Amino acid sequence: MAGADGDDSLYPIAVLIDELRNEDVQLRLNSIKKLSTIALALGVERTRTELLPFLTDTIYDEDEVLLALAEQLEDLETLVMPTLRQAAEDKSWRVRYMVADKFSELQKAVGPEITKNDLVPAFQNLLKDCEAEVRAAAANKVKEFCENLPEDNREQIIMTHILPCVKELVSDTNQHVKSALASVIMGLSTILGKDNTIEHLLPLFLAQLKDECPEVRLNIISNLDCVNEVIGIRQLSQSLLPAIVELAEDAKWRVRLAIIEYMPLLAGQLGVEFFDEKLNALCMAWLIDHVYAIREAATCNLMKLVEKFGAEWAQNTIVPKVLGMANDPNYLHRMTTLFCINALSEACGQEITTKQMLPVVLKMSNDQVANVRFNVAKSLQKIGPVLDSNALQTEVKPVLEKLASDADMDVKYFAQEAISVLALA
Known part of the structure; x- marks a missing residue:
């Protein structure tokens, strides 16, 4: 127990070790929180001789122990790194996973020199680990790890040691690994700069944009703004946009459907001018796709675009094209006009409607x-x-009453229902 004055240095080490090994998770976590304070109070020598030997086994269960020690002890290379190296190469993948998951925190704790000499090789090994769970955990830390590298040789370390591993992960056999990488890889562009991004990263982005896993494609599209800030919209359109257009016109309708779902996000990233120039025609073409699911998704997409860009934009660019489809010889396309009006009316407002x-x-x-x-x-x-009462009474009501006496039973039914719902009887 701690002394009367609350001095943690008097806390028996054996009791602490028992708590660290206890099956109760909360008890272990509480003990870990005490650990760094106790290590600091004991001093480097007593920690080395009395505390550290007891922690050799414990580290494999709770790698927060390493963090606590690394933040407090002076002789990190001697006291902590042997245990960390052992944990990073442990035969149990769960131990290696925990090291990968906490790698950024470890990196901050040990400082730049140990990071350069010891953590970079360890991180490379984790990125190449035989277990997908470990590779995914390490892949998720790529951007953060690279950001925290010492600035004086950050680029050289990334290009020489990290990027080759990243290139391998882009074509990994496990989709969770690829997805984890895709969620952070775009952030490397701000670290490496324009020239490296164009030469080395864009080919990787392009490969991921064509990946068969939808989540990988989504993660790339979701972070296009990172790359846009570094290389500019013109370079982006020349390199990645053709791949997006290619996917949007893919023979497999499910691929087309996936790109439609990403389009509002992509539009927000690229801006209205670029969207109108490069992607607007594509969105309109989806409205006459031969697959109903595509036409339905394209209609929903238009509504989201209007919510993003505004009613004035819709009035000038979307509404005229949609209304023009009312004269299409194909009745399915004429019905799509109605579906679009249903979706757009509220977003466009009373006047346009x-x-x-x-x-x-x-x-x-x-x-x-x-x-x-x-x-x-x-x-x-x-x-x-959406309409005012005058339009309802003078324009809508007469037409619904006419349809309510239509020869087709379905037309009659829906007209009568509309009259009832709108209280026009």
Whole structure:
């Protein structure tokens, strides 16, 4: 027990060791928190001779012990590093995993010299570990590890020792490893600068952007702004955008679907001007895709883009093209016009909906295809709350009443339902 004055140096070492080895996780964690204070109070000599020998086994269960010691002890190379090296090469993958997971903290604790001499080789080994869990944990620390390297030779260490391992991980057989790497690799561009990014990193980004794992592609697209800041939008469009467009036109509809889902995020990263120039036409082309799931996702995508770029942008760029599809010979494309209006009306607001969208919907009530007519009724029900009472009474009500007497039973049903929901009876 600690002395009456609370001096942790009087805390019996044997009791501390028992607590560190106890099955109760919370007790172990509490003991670990005491450890650095006790080590500091004991001093380097007593820690070396009395405390450290008891911790050799414990380290494999709780690598926070290493952190606590590394932060307090002076002779790190002699006292801590042998245990760390042993843990980083332990036959149990769980031990190696814990070392990889805490590697950034260890790096900060031991300082630049030991990092350069001991941690860089250890980190390389963890990135090449035979167990995927260990590689994934280490891959997730790549950006942070590189950021914390000593500035005077950071670039040389990364290019010589870390980047070759990263290149191997890009084509790793395990998708969790690739995904972990993809979530941080873009951050290396800000560390290595424009020239290294263009020459060495862009080919890796391109490979990951074409990876069969959706999460890998998403992680790359999600962090494009990091690269954009370093190399600029022009270089980015020349290198990575063609791959995105290629995926957007892939023969497999599920691949196209995945890119659609990323598009609002990508638009936000690249900005409205670049989006209009490079990607707008692609988004509109999806609206007439032969697969319904693609058309549906493309409609939802437009709504998200309007929420991001605003109603004025929609009025100038999206709405005219959508309304133009109302005259398409293919009735499926005409129905897509209605689906888009349903999705866009609230985001675009009352004025655009009333002046531009409503006349098109009303005109489509005369369509020869019953499926289009009953979707007109559903659209009027959907956009009704956006309209003012005058438009509802003078324009919407007469058309719904006409559809309520349609020869097609489905058209009748949906028209009557719209009249009821909008309280137009």
